[in-house]
Amino acid sequence: MKYQKWDQAAPDRKAVLALRESGLPALASLALCARGVEDPEAARAFLSAGEGELPDPFLMKDMDKAAERVALALERGEHMAVYGDYDVDGITSTCLLTRFLRERGGRVTPYIPDRLEEGYGLNREALNTLRERGVSLIVTVDCGITALEEADYAASLGLDLVITDHHECKERLPRALAVVDPRQKDCGYPFPCLAGVGVALKLALALTPPEEREGVLEDYADLAAVGTVADVMKLTGENRAIVRRGLSRLERDPRPGFRALLRESRAEDRGVNASTVGFTLAPRINAAGRMGRPALAAELFLTDDPIRAEELSRSLCALNRERQQTEALIFQECLARLDREPAQRRRAIVLAGEGWHQGVVGIVASRLAERYACPAFMICLQDGKGKGSCRSFGGFNLFEALESCAGLLEGYGGHALAAGFTIREEQIGAFRRRIEACVEAWTGGGGLVSTLEIDAELPDASLLTLEEVEGLDILEPCGAGNPKPVFSLRCCTVSALNEVGGGRHLKLRLTKGGTVLDAIFFSTTAADAGVAPGDRVDVAFTPQINEFRGSRAVQLQLCDLKAAPTRMEAERAVYDRLRRGDALSPREAEALIPSRAEFAAVWRYLNGHARLGRVEDTARRLARGVSRTYGIKETVMRTLVCLDVMDERGLIRVEQSTDHLRIDLCQVERKVDLEGSELMKRLRRLAGEG
Structure with missing residues (x-):
C-alpha cells in the first residue's frame, strides 16, 4: 500500500439517482455527490462556474489606490517596473501585467530576481538598479507582502511602491502606496484564494472600463490560468472561472509562447486541460526560475515572434532535463541519509546540506513529504547561512509553524502548504526540535497518517465505459479543491503485469466480474506494489482514456492497491x-x-x-x-x-x-x-x- 488509510466516501444513492435522472453521467454523478453536490440545481451551478461575471476588482482592499497610481503613471508616461517572482505564478503575473500596460502605451520594465543570486522578493540591489534606470513606480506581483524593510528602502530612494500579492500576511504590512492582497484580514473580497496572477489580472481589470473588461479577460485568461494551476490554487469559485476561460484560449488560439512550448513538449495535439498545465507546461516554465534563468520564460510569453518562441521553448525543455538530473541526485542523497536515521516517530524531516541547488530543493521536499508521510524542510547551506524550502503533509500549516519559529529565523513567507525561510546554521538544531513539537501538538501526539481520499466504490466494473469516462470531463478543470475523481474496485484479479518506462512504472491487466481492465501504476515496480499474476487486489484509481495508434480505450491510472481480503x-x-x-x-x-x-x-x-x-x-x-x-x-x-x-x-x-x-x-x-x-x-x- 502506498497510503496507510483509504478514506472512502459513500454517496447517497437517491442523490446519485437524482443527478443521473437530470442527465448527468453516472461516474460524474457519483463524484459530485461524494463532494456534497447532491441536487441537480447545485450541480448545474457548480458545472456552469465561469459563465457569469467575476467579482468587481474594486471590492479588493486598496485596489482603488493601486489603480489610481498606475493610471497616473500611464498618463504621465512614467517608467514603471513590474517586479515578480521566479516561479510560474510570478512569471505569468509579470508577463500579464507587463503586456497589459505596454498595450496601453506604458513604459514598462519587467523584473524577476535571480533565485540563486538574489533570492525571493524585493531586495535593495534590485531597487537600486531600477532607480538608476529611471524607474519611478514599482508594482510587485506575487511578492512583496512581507517586504517591510525593502518597502522603507524603496521610499528612501524616492520610489513609489504598489504591492500586489496573494501570500499569507503577517501582523505588520509594508508601507506602500497600496497593498493589494485578498488574504488581508480586513480585505473582505469574496474570493480570497486567488493566485498572484489572479490578483494581477484584477488590477488589469480595475484599469479597464467596465464595458471592455470582457475583452481583457479573454486576452489574458491563458496566463492567469497557467499561473493559477501551477501554484496549486483551489479550482473553485473565481479560480474555476478563470482557469476554464484560460484553458479554452490555450486550446483554441494559444499565444506564440504557449504554442511553441506545447509543441516542444509534444502536447500540442493531445488537448489542453489542467493536467497538461500542471504536469507538462508548469515544470518547464518553473525550470527557468529554478535553474537561475527566469528571463527566458518571461521572454517566451512576452514575444510575439514564433521563431524566437521556438528557440526559447527548446531552452526551457533543456533546462527542465537538467533540473530533473540535479533533483534526482539530491533526492537519492536524502534517502541515503534518512535510511541511516531511526524512523521511529519521525514527525518531520529537517535536512541541511552544503552545495545543494537552491532551485530544486522544494521539489525534493515535496517528494520526501509524500514518501515519508510528514512535512519536509530542506535547507541549502552556504557560509553558515541557510535558505530553506518546505512542503506540507496531511494539511499541516507551514506558515503558522514558521511563525512559531520566528525567533530562530532570519525571515520567512509563503502559504500553509508551501513556504520558504532563511536561517543561520547554528539555529537548525533548535529549529528541528521546534518543528517536531509543532507537528506533535498539531496531531495530538498521534502522528500523521497518509490518507487517500476516494470518491466512491464502483458497484460494477462495467460502468467503466468510454462514454462514462469521457463524461467525467464535465468536472474539468480539476486540481486543488476539485481533484480528479478517484474510485475503487474490490477483489480484482491480476491476470498479467509488466514493468515499463525502463522499469520505473508498472502496467497491469485486471479482471473483475468478466470485465477486463488495463491499468498503469506510475513510479511503482512490481516489488514496490508486492503483486504477482493471480493475486486478488483492491484498487483505487482515476479512470482515463488512453489513445494509442488511433485506438481509444479506458485505462485505470492507479493511485494505490492492496491485497484484497478474504470474503x-x-x-x-x-x-x-x-x-x-x-x-x-x-x-x-x-x-x-x-x-x-x-x-x-x-x-x-x-x-x-x-x-x-x-x-x-x-x-x-x-x-x-x-x-x-x-x-x-x-x-x-x-x-x-x-x-x-x-x-x-x-x-x-x-x-x-x-x-x-x-x-x-x-x-x-x-x-x-x-x-x-x-x-x-x-x-x-x-x-x-x-
Missing part, C-alpha cells in the same frame, strides 16, 4: 465499520440487512442450542450452523447484525471478545418488533430505503 475478512471489516459508526456505502448497508427468514432462523437456532439459557460459540461457527440447519444463505456479518438487533430489543444479551460470543436468552412475554430497532433504521437509511 470472511471483508465481511467482518464492514461489520466492524458499522459498529464504529463509520460511513457505509448503500451497497454495503444493503448487504448487512437480514431478512425476516434470517432473523427467524437465528432465533430458532439459539433456542435449540442453548444450555441453561446460554449459547457460547464463534461467529463463524454460529453462522455456518444457522445456514446448515435451516437451509438459508447466511453470512457472518448478517448473523452478527441479527444478534445486535435482538440484543437491542431485549431478546438476548450478547458479550463479544475477539471472535468468541456469549449469548444469554432473556425471558420475554410480549411480541418484539425487530424493525423498530435503531440499528435496522440506520441500515435502511444508509441503504436508501428509509
Whole structure:
C-alpha cells in the first residue's frame, strides 16, 4: 500500500439517482455527490462556474489606490517596473501585467530576481538598479507582502511602491502606496484564494472600463490560468472561472509562447486541460526560475515572434532535463541519509546540506513529504547561512509553524502548504526540535497518517465505459479543491503485469466480474506494489482514456492497491465499520440487512442450542450452523447484525471478545418488533430505503 488509510466516501444513492435522472453521467454523478453536490440545481451551478461575471476588482482592499497610481503613471508616461517572482505564478503575473500596460502605451520594465543570486522578493540591489534606470513606480506581483524593510528602502530612494500579492500576511504590512492582497484580514473580497496572477489580472481589470473588461479577460485568461494551476490554487469559485476561460484560449488560439512550448513538449495535439498545465507546461516554465534563468520564460510569453518562441521553448525543455538530473541526485542523497536515521516517530524531516541547488530543493521536499508521510524542510547551506524550502503533509500549516519559529529565523513567507525561510546554521538544531513539537501538538501526539481520499466504490466494473469516462470531463478543470475523481474496485484479479518506462512504472491487466481492465501504476515496480499474476487486489484509481495508434480505450491510472481480503475478512471489516459508526456505502448497508427468514432462523437456532439459557460459540461457527440447519444463505456479518438487533430489543444479551460470543436468552412475554430497532433504521437509511 502506498497510503496507510483509504478514506472512502459513500454517496447517497437517491442523490446519485437524482443527478443521473437530470442527465448527468453516472461516474460524474457519483463524484459530485461524494463532494456534497447532491441536487441537480447545485450541480448545474457548480458545472456552469465561469459563465457569469467575476467579482468587481474594486471590492479588493486598496485596489482603488493601486489603480489610481498606475493610471497616473500611464498618463504621465512614467517608467514603471513590474517586479515578480521566479516561479510560474510570478512569471505569468509579470508577463500579464507587463503586456497589459505596454498595450496601453506604458513604459514598462519587467523584473524577476535571480533565485540563486538574489533570492525571493524585493531586495535593495534590485531597487537600486531600477532607480538608476529611471524607474519611478514599482508594482510587485506575487511578492512583496512581507517586504517591510525593502518597502522603507524603496521610499528612501524616492520610489513609489504598489504591492500586489496573494501570500499569507503577517501582523505588520509594508508601507506602500497600496497593498493589494485578498488574504488581508480586513480585505473582505469574496474570493480570497486567488493566485498572484489572479490578483494581477484584477488590477488589469480595475484599469479597464467596465464595458471592455470582457475583452481583457479573454486576452489574458491563458496566463492567469497557467499561473493559477501551477501554484496549486483551489479550482473553485473565481479560480474555476478563470482557469476554464484560460484553458479554452490555450486550446483554441494559444499565444506564440504557449504554442511553441506545447509543441516542444509534444502536447500540442493531445488537448489542453489542467493536467497538461500542471504536469507538462508548469515544470518547464518553473525550470527557468529554478535553474537561475527566469528571463527566458518571461521572454517566451512576452514575444510575439514564433521563431524566437521556438528557440526559447527548446531552452526551457533543456533546462527542465537538467533540473530533473540535479533533483534526482539530491533526492537519492536524502534517502541515503534518512535510511541511516531511526524512523521511529519521525514527525518531520529537517535536512541541511552544503552545495545543494537552491532551485530544486522544494521539489525534493515535496517528494520526501509524500514518501515519508510528514512535512519536509530542506535547507541549502552556504557560509553558515541557510535558505530553506518546505512542503506540507496531511494539511499541516507551514506558515503558522514558521511563525512559531520566528525567533530562530532570519525571515520567512509563503502559504500553509508551501513556504520558504532563511536561517543561520547554528539555529537548525533548535529549529528541528521546534518543528517536531509543532507537528506533535498539531496531531495530538498521534502522528500523521497518509490518507487517500476516494470518491466512491464502483458497484460494477462495467460502468467503466468510454462514454462514462469521457463524461467525467464535465468536472474539468480539476486540481486543488476539485481533484480528479478517484474510485475503487474490490477483489480484482491480476491476470498479467509488466514493468515499463525502463522499469520505473508498472502496467497491469485486471479482471473483475468478466470485465477486463488495463491499468498503469506510475513510479511503482512490481516489488514496490508486492503483486504477482493471480493475486486478488483492491484498487483505487482515476479512470482515463488512453489513445494509442488511433485506438481509444479506458485505462485505470492507479493511485494505490492492496491485497484484497478474504470474503470472511471483508465481511467482518464492514461489520466492524458499522459498529464504529463509520460511513457505509448503500451497497454495503444493503448487504448487512437480514431478512425476516434470517432473523427467524437465528432465533430458532439459539433456542435449540442453548444450555441453561446460554449459547457460547464463534461467529463463524454460529453462522455456518444457522445456514446448515435451516437451509438459508447466511453470512457472518448478517448473523452478527441479527444478534445486535435482538440484543437491542431485549431478546438476548450478547458479550463479544475477539471472535468468541456469549449469548444469554432473556425471558420475554410480549411480541418484539425487530424493525423498530435503531440499528435496522440506520441500515435502511444508509441503504436508501428509509
